[in-house]
Amino acid sequence: MQRFFDSIYRVGNEARAALQEIIRERTYSKNEIIQEIGSRCRTVYMVKSGAARIFYYKEGNDITEHFAFENEVIVRAESLFTGKPTAKGIQAIDDTVMVVIDSVKLFQLYDEYHDLERLFRLIFEREYVNTLKRIENFQFKSARERYLELVDSPNLIQKVPLKYIASYLGITQVSLSRIRSSLQD
Amino acid sequence: MQRFFDSIYRVGNEARAALQEIIRERTYSKNEIIQEIGSRCRTVYMVKSGAARIFYYKEGNDITEHFAFENEVIVRAESLFTGKPTAKGIQAIDDTVMVVIDSVKLFQLYDEYHDLERLFRLIFEREYVNTLKRIENFQFKSARERYLELVDSPNLIQKVPLKYIASYLGITQVSLSRIRSSLQD
DNA sequence: TTGATTTTTTATCATTTGTTAATTTTTTTC
């Protein structure tokens, strides 16, 4: 995990030690709710092993907004960055080990360690860029095209139930099933 | 504009002066290309008056990815944050006055002025949150629902040609026309 | 202003996706 951070931005030794102080590790079992719907996001998670998703309910339907796999950061950004509660939750898709960072403490450290603010700025900029790519996918790609792109990420296709993938793609499970069968496999 | 910055985060006097040094203003006429498709984004714009859009071509079709109006920041983030060229461009929708910030210089100032890094971190975090909201709109809202949400932003509906709005919503212009007429107006 | 160009609307038909319900397959639990 330190390697992951370093690959983005190497912080000084003091900053590294300070960050280490507020990091802990936690294990979640498959399907466990990591953060409840309706709560505030005051935690930055990084998936050490396993997988997790951000989800919410729309008219009774469970919708997956985001997946995170090994070495990926997962936060409910619309809450983390605004301080407001969010209608989204985080759930373990698999037995999952998380690196857990208290965001309140982290943001305090930003004042003291410019380095840390930069590291996490860069981390979240990446997330932002990924989100923009997702917008492109929704704008004028068919569900079939969107699915075909996902098929290339083995992590996702292997680990994640199709019902989660369907809502992630913005279609029903039935629709996804139809698309898959039309790909003669 | 200083007021806009201050509303997000008040930087110290030195930082403010340093930022002022790298800011200039520029006027674009309606439809003028502000940044060419295929170029790198090395500029942060803020709309002082007028409006602009980010657009690209998909299979020959002009697609609007983003709108920006008064006091909004507009950047091609997937390039600004990665250094890579982007297939997207920026165009003035109206006669537009832009506040123009050289991002290379800005990022250099980050090293010297922690304050400035924070200010722009907060600015782009907001953009990130907006982008997430847009994902929600694409996931399981119908084109009609997405349009109805837009109708509430008078800026957009008044200033922007419907063809731009259509692609922004991820539908064809014909479809948008149909939706509008079904709203008996 | 007027003619040309661009934008928007309308109509028709094709395709994609949604909805509902039933069935099959897979996974979980005891």
Add this chain to the structure above:
DNA sequence: GAAAAAAATTAACAAATGATAAAAAATCAA
């Protein structure tokens, strides 16, 4: 390992959106 529960598929029909073409309306430029 068998029963129960959950997930995935299939089918049939409905609704939304796309594609194309033509007409109407609005905007632009000389």
